[in-house]
Amino acid sequence: MDRVLSTRDREVFLRIAIDQLPSASREAYLSLSTIYGNPTVIAQDVLKANNFEIQVRGEIHLAVFPETSRMNHDCAPNSQYCLDPARLTHYVHAACSISANEEITISYTSPLQPYADRRSYLQNAFHFTCICARCKSGKRSDAVLTQIDSLQETLVDWWPGSTATIETADKLVRLYEEQALHGFLDSGYGLAALTYNSFGDTEAAKKYARLAAEIVAMKDGPGVAAYESWDSVAKDPEGHWSWRTRVFR
Incomplete structure (x- = not known):
């Protein structure tokens, strides 16, 4: 031991x-x-x-990057980051438009968790109480997360009786955007891509697949499987299994 x-x-x-x-x-x-x-x-x-956890050659290490360590937390961050273990580099990308003199923020925990869980983690791990706009709205923000989960469950239902529609996908993306979860929209964009593709709209499918790939690259790097998957849909939507699967329902 x-x-x-x-x-x-x-x-x-x-x-x-x-x-x-x-x-x-x-x-x-x-x-x-x-x-x-x-x-x-x-x-x-x-x-x-x-510290940021980084896996190098199969082992978890704690890394400190002084520049990015100075970025404050927000449960609706305007930036997204990923770690590159091969280069020991911490990348930060803007997830939405950032105004001049606006603070650049990242998230220290998953913004997709209920606000009580986020606050508890931040208090225990970093000894501060989050007072961001989403935490202040509390239960109202959680209600939107519940809606997001429900819409995603509908969109991943590919059985003949599925009630998924293009409007469902549009609403999902809109709710993510309303919560300012721009850097965590890969699931929303990805489901929108597949939904549009399932109804035969290749241009919209390409658009959302490219957006999903961009978010995945910001979160996990461009070499991950999810990036390759969305990039493939963007390049050849008609070659994907979802192509026109809902047209005749």
Whole structure:
């Protein structure tokens, strides 16, 4: 069984690593926000408050990227990010239009969870209470998430008695947009692509498949299977199994 290091020993080893960084990198790390504010464990405190999990060669590591670590949380973030383990790089992309002087935000948890679950996680993990617009609206925002789940269940029903329509897909996309979940719209766009394709509208199918692929690339990188899947629909909607499957219902 692996020996668990004591708090003191963890701090010692982390400080050895930090002290070997170039001075600018060391200063950038130590100037990041902390949770407990205890200078005797500052290396661990910074790590706890600012880490991103990244899998390198099958092993999970905790990485700190000083620039992106300074981005604040929002349950309706205007940006989306992904980690590239091959390049040890943290990419951040705008998920919607961002005005001049508007703060760039990311989400520290899944915005698709109910607001009580999001708030509980953020409080336990980062010791702050989220007061974003979606959390302030609370139950009203949760009601929209329930609608989103219901519409998605309808759209993934491919049996002959399915009630899925183009209007259902349009409403799903609209609800995501109303909640400002632009960086998490891959499911919405993807289902819209398949729905339009199932009714024979290839141009709309291509449009939404391209949008789904773009969101997947922002979230998980362009090399994942989901990106390839939506990219394939965008390039050849008529070659996809969903093509015109609902035309004669």
